[in-house]
Amino acid sequence: MIDCLYFAWVRERIGLPREQVETSAATVLDLVEELRAREPRYAAAFEDLSALRVAIDQELTDFGASLAGAREVAFFPPMTGG
Amino acid sequence: MSVRVQSQRFDAGAELNAFSAGLENAGAVVSFTGVVRDRDAGGMVAMEIEHYPGMTERAIAAIVDEARTRWDLAAALVIHRHGRLEIGAPIMMVATASRHRVAAFEAAEFLMDYLKSRAPFWKKEIGPQDAAWVEARDEDEAALGRWSPGQD
Structure with missing residues (x-):
């Protein structure tokens, strides 16, 4: 079970800020494929991965990263702080 | 810190x-304050900033730690707001103190560059009828390059 978090327009497209996902995905990309296959709103949110960033347990990583031991995976657009 | x-x-x-x-022991103090400005087309009523509680604090702490390894800082301060902000209101500030001004200026710029692209905040411009997420700019990402020679 992994906590998936969504921020900014990813949250808006999917329609919720977080959810628990039952998955055996090995990598972030595998998890994305599972989510995409669920419903059109997920497919819309994950349409262009170059427009997205991902963090595992609050550390930025990339879509090829392993989910071994991961508790929390967050998806969001490039950050606009400052 | x-x-x-x-x-x-x-x-x-x-x-x-x-x-x-x-x-x-600090001969130099540098500060920067970011303020909510109206969008270019005008007509903005407020800005909303979303963030990732937990990661935000960790990411900023890591950025400040990195600054401390690069420059001899007597002190550093980062304040960043989230939620709904009115036009003209302060969004964030950084302050750095060092023995000499070059370190204080450079560390402040480093903190700003990283806060912009590596701290999990997302800005949304709220108009009277509409709202739009602020898009990250290529220049902001490129600005990080000057702090890591040899990398893209």
């Missing part, structure tokens, strides 16, 4: 005075 993530408004002048008080 102080990091604060908050929704409340802050007084940048008062923060800077408090930061500067009691610094004995």
Whole structure:
């Protein structure tokens, strides 16, 4: 079970800020494929991965990263702080 | 070294005075305050900033730690707000103190460059009828390159 978090327009497209996902995905990309296959709103949110960033347990990583031991995976657009 | 993530408004002048008080070995204090501005087309009524509680504090702390390894800083301060902000209100500030001004200026710029692209905040411009997420700019990402020679 992994906590998936969504921020900014990813949250808006999917329609919720977080959810628990039952998955055996090995990598972030595998998890994305599972989510995409669920419903059109997920497919819309994950349409262009170059427009997205991902963090595992609050550390930025990339879509090829392993989910071994991961508790929390967050998806969001490039950050606009400052 | 102080990091604060908050929704409340802050007084940048008062923060800077408090930061500067009691610094004995710092010959230079540099500060930057970011303020909500109207969008180019005008007609914005407010800005909303979303963030990732937990990661935000960790990411900023890591950025400040990195600055401390690169420059000899007597003190550093980062304040960043989230939630709904009115036009003209302060969004964030950084302050750095060092023995010499070059270190204080460079560290402040480093903190700003990284806060913009590596701290999990997302800005949304709220208009009277519409709202739009602010898009990250290529220049902001490119600005990180100058701090890591040899990397893209």
